[in-house]
Amino acid sequence: MCAMGRLVYIKTFGCQMNEHDSERMLALLEGCGYRETKHVEEADVMLVNTCTVREKPEKKAYSMVGRFQRLKEDNPHAIIGITGCVAQQEGERLLGGIPALDFVLGPGKIHKLPQILQDAERGKRGTCTVGFENGCPTNLPLPHRAQLRAYVTIMQGCDNFCSYCIVPMVRGRERSRPSAAILAEIETLVRQGTKEVTLLGQNVNSYAKHTPHELTFPQLLAKIDEIPGLERIRFTTSHPKDLTEETIKAFEYVGHLCEHLHLPFQAGSNAVLEKMNRGHTREAYLAQIQKLREVCPQIGITADVMVGFPGEGDEDFDQTLDLIRRVEFDGLFSFKYSPRPGTRVARWKGECTPEVKQRRLEILQELQRGITLKKNKELEGSVKEILVEGRSRNSPHTMRGRTRCNRIINFPGGSELVGALITVQITEGLQNSLRGERCGER
Ligand code: SAM
Ligand code: SF4
Numbered sequence: 001m002c003a004m005g006r007l008v009y010i011k012t013f014g015c016q017m018n019e020h021d022s023e024r025m026l027a028l029l030e031g032c033g034y035r036e037t038k039h040v041e042e043a044d045v046m047l048v049n050t051c052t053v054r055e056k057p058e059k060k061a062y063s064m065v066g067r068f069q070r071l072k073e074d075n076p077h078a079i080i081g082i083t084g085c086v087a088q089q090e091g092e093r094l095l096g097g098i099p100a101l102d103f104v105l106g107p108g109k110i111h112k113l114p115q116i117l118q119d120a121e122r123g124k125r126g127t128c129t130v131g132f133e134n135g136c137p138t139n140l141p142l143p144h145r146a147q148l149r150a151y152v153t154i155m156q157g158c159d160n161f162c163s164y165c166i167v168p169m170v171r172g173r174e175r176s177r178p179s180a181a182i183l184a185e186i187e188t189l190v191r192q193g194t195k196e197v198t199l200l201g202q203n204v205n206s207y208a209k210h211t212p213h214e215l216t217f218p219q220l221l222a223k224i225d226e227i228p229g230l231e232r233i234r235f236t237t238s239h240p241k242d243l244t245e246e247t248i249k250a251f252e253y254v255g256h257l258c259e260h261l262h263l264p265f266q267a268g269s270n271a272v273l274e275k276m277n278r279g280h281t282r283e284a285y286l287a288q289i290q291k292l293r294e295v296c297p298q299i300g301i302t303a304d305v306m307v308g309f310p311g312e313g314d315e316d317f318d319q320t321l322d323l324i325r326r327v328e329f330d331g332l333f334s335f336k337y338s339p340r341p342g343t344r345v346a347r348w349k350g351e352c353t354p355e356v357k358q359r360r361l362e363i364l365q366e367l368q369r370g371i372t373l374k375k376n377k378e379l380e381g382s383v384k385e386i387l388v389e390g391r392s393r394n395s396p397h398t399m400r401g402r403t404r405c406n407r408i409i410n411f412p413g414g415s416e417l418v419g420a421l422i423t424v425q426i427t428e429g430l431q432n433s434l435r436g437e438r439c440g441e442r
Helices: 016-030 055-074 086-091 093-095 109-120 167-171 181-189 217-225 246-251 269-275 282-295 313-327 354-378
Strands: 005-010 045-050 079-084 104-107 126-130 150-153 197-202 233-235 259-262 300-307 331-337 383-391 397-402 407-410 421-429 433-442
Touching: 005 016, 005 233, 016 045, 016 079, 016 109, 016 150, 016 197, 045 055, 045 086, 045 197, 045 433, 055 079, 079 086, 079 109, 079 126, 086 093, 086 104, 086 167, 093 104, 093 126, 104 109, 109 167, 150 181, 181 197, 181 217, 181 331, 197 217, 217 233, 217 246, 246 282, 269 282, 269 313, 300 354, 313 354, 354 421, 383 433, 407 421
Parallel strands: 005 045, 045 079, 079 104, 104 126, 150 197, 197 233, 259 300, 300 331, 407 433
Antiparallel strands: 383 397, 383 421, 397 407, 421 433
16 A cells, blocks of 8 residues: 555544554554654544543543544545544444544554555545454554654553453453564664663553463563663553562662652552452552662652542541652652443442542642652752753753653753763752753763
8 A cells, every 4th residue: 555645643642552552553654655744734644542541531532533523624535533442442433423533443453554544545434443353463563763762562451450440441451462572673673773662561560471481571671681772671550469579679680670660559548449459458559669669779659549539538538648658759640530431430329529539639739749849859969860862841952861760851952962871960859850960971
């Protein structure tokens, strides 16, 4: 198929998995002659890659489709597609409800995109392609452009069925990619210029749990560590119940593994954790944090947390605040519980009112803001290695880099430094970032 010069626009909502799926879709389409545009008005193909984890991103995706429809009135040959988790969840219903929609494509069938578009270009519209293949695709398309920092999928789906979460329904059961394919992909990326990889999966700690002959997750990390030219390794997301001692120890001996762990805890009350079907307690979580800090004192720890889960009382919420005070996270992603049709909790009574959720979220975020600022200030005067990623968003004479602990540092410098590993001294700790001065090469 050759779509030489046809323009494709992709709007992505949701997590890194979705961002990576969009990169893969783009790579597939560029392989067929399409080019990406950032201006939806000029696009021949308009795609929205959707998220359904909470109601808000789902609503935003629908309003984006509304915009596509209005643009299509002026360009009737344009093709509109909905991909991602809403596509998997709603399937054919979307086609029934949105007359201008040309196709629906679930996250498990991304590889079919070129064929679907070819069919649509030839007039076969209104297709719905959802569901999951048995295994995890071995070879995934790589972006055509060199990427300094790249995502690498190591597993897909989730078996955990947290009672509030739609992911196992829209991403399917856990499937791990063969380690040989993962290693080969990283070697290719490094040859193309990648210096940092982030291993992706809904629950990377349970990598290869269905394939006992495979490398374990920490063994995979050790193998990746040997790839010449790769400077940094990260992974996300981790689940406390599957975070083994071996993986914790990897922070000690896997040299390129960055000292950062994103370890969602969701709630600080054991009663709520049980209703969430999380499979861990607050005590087990706190013990893991202690162990991590013993093994790797400089580790940066971030997490996801939710407020307003059905039945969460003031005392439960206090337990969440208490856990945050004890751990002193480097950063937190905090969400108001959002009922998701199809999950177990969606049918439960006792949901907190919107006012209670809002108030709890504000209290929690205020607490975390204070902790983040305090921790950023404590870094003043220290020297850190950073990978320079690009220009700072706020000033043309300032560059932006990231520490191994995943903190953003802005420092005076020029764009010739992009891709370099340098050391900077931190001069000021701010709420959302750090300021620094360059002191030399690594
Ligand atoms: N697999 C990862 C894990 O277990 O941590 C994260 C997957 S989920 C896409 C990302 C975050 O969204 C979760 O950690 C949780 O805090 C939040 N989330 C999931 N379902 C939610 C819901 N129904 N309402 C609000 N937040 C939700
Ligand atoms: Fe959702 Fe829980 Fe699976 Fe994370 S571990 S994706 S929160 S079901």
